[in-house]
Amino acid sequence: MQYGPAVRRRKLGAELRALRARAGLTSGQAARLVGWHQSKVSRIETGRSGVKPADVRLLLDAYDVRDPELHELLVMLAGSDEDGRQHWWHAYRGLLPSTYSDFISLESQADVMRTLENSVVPGLLQTPEYAREVTRAAVGRAPGGDDALVDVLVKVRLARQDVLRSNTPLRLSVVLDEAVLRRTVGGPDVMARQLERLKEAAHLPHVRIQVLPFGVGAHVGVTGPFVIFSFTNRSDLDVVVLDHLTSSLYLERKEDLHAYSEAFDSLQVHALSPKDTLDFIAGLTDGA
Template sequence: MRYGPAVRRRKLGAQLRALRAHAGLTSGEAARLVGWHQSKVSRIETGRSGVKPADVRRLLDAYDVRDPELHELLVVLAGSDGDGRRHWWHAYRGLLPSTYSDFISLEAQADSMRTLENSVVPGLLQTPEYAREVTRAVVGGTHGGKVDTLVEVRLARQAVLRSNKPLRLSAVLDEAVLRRNVGGPEVMAGQMAWLQEAARLPHVRIQVLPFGVGAHIGVSGPFVIFSFTNRSDLDVVVLDHLTSSLYLEQKDDLQLYEAAFDSARGQALSPGDTLDFIAGLADGA
């Protein structure tokens, strides 16, 4: 188990090592091609040191990697996009914990996201009013400026659901998420309406785990699984805590959490029944 930045370095390094091997090069030969010492290539491949986006591009060119999506993903793992431009969340550097920035970058590049939540509505599905109430509860009422910034970031993250190639989101919510009165009746009414609207998007799947199922795997805590098409070795599980996030990258961990999510999804209401359930709550049923 490692924290976000280390996970990114390790995943990037492992991918670069595999691409070098596929190109039939030793680390020494790769270093000579790009004009480096062999030790630099080794440090990058083992995740012991970070690597600049420009250096990733040099290595990918040296390995004759022509897949544009792979180019973009690996350069993003190094901290920027393929054109060298800064991502929107870089404007908040110094204001956001590094693990949160890591989470946002993974979210922005992932093909799909599976999330099991037992406490609050997932950030990508929150209304501005709901997000403000949740954020205020977490950081305290005396940090108005910080609340504003975090809410702004949370809402900006939701652009992944509206992009030309939107993130595929599958969310399993404990009934407690919908029953918890966050911000009062008006805020909850708006949140319920937005969940119903979001659930009708073709790339969003929302399911509710009703109280009637009793104990379920989600009672152990919420989690997120990010997946990348045809790149399962880049998949990662994120466990969120009050002051940090824990990133799990090992295959055994991924398999356990994927099985846990499938179990919860199997116990949950179908997407159609979930819409009816949310509508019933919104109507006061």
């Protein structure tokens, strides 16, 4: 169990170590190839220190890594685009917690995201009005107060939704506890628009939404919401994210990933089918 920046460094370091070994190089040989001291290579591989994107590219060239997708992913873990430009969320550095920035970076590069939500609609599916109400509550801003921070956080949340509109969109699977749909956030009008947004999203081919009805009773998800990020061709980079009030925890051990994947599969089995979920949401809309 680790916090965001540490888990990102560790994953990057472990992958670079594996690529070095695959190239048949010792850490000392790799260091000489790129003009470094051997200790720098060791610190990077063990995750004890961060690494600049330019240094990652240097190592990948030394290891003769030619897979463009792997190249892009590892440079992303170091903190920038392949051409050295900063990711869009870096413009908000200083305003976003580092764990949130790490979450966004994983979300932007993952192939699949599976999430259980017990309280609110996932950020990727929120309307602007709903997002504002949830964000205001999360940061403790009363209506009419200083909304500068709320404005920024809502803008970031809406920008995150681009991962569902890209040429190769994130494949999103969501299990929503019925309480999420029953909880009126921002009043009836805001909630009605949010329900319509969910129905629209459910028709996207890369989005799967299921409601876990109250009738299921106690279930494996009662302990809290979670997110599983998966990378189709790099399963060793998969990670589970648990959100808390003041921080997020990242779980990366194989046994943790297996346990949460099994939990999500179980939740999907007990939840309404996607079609029945649409009917359920439609019923709530008609009754609003």
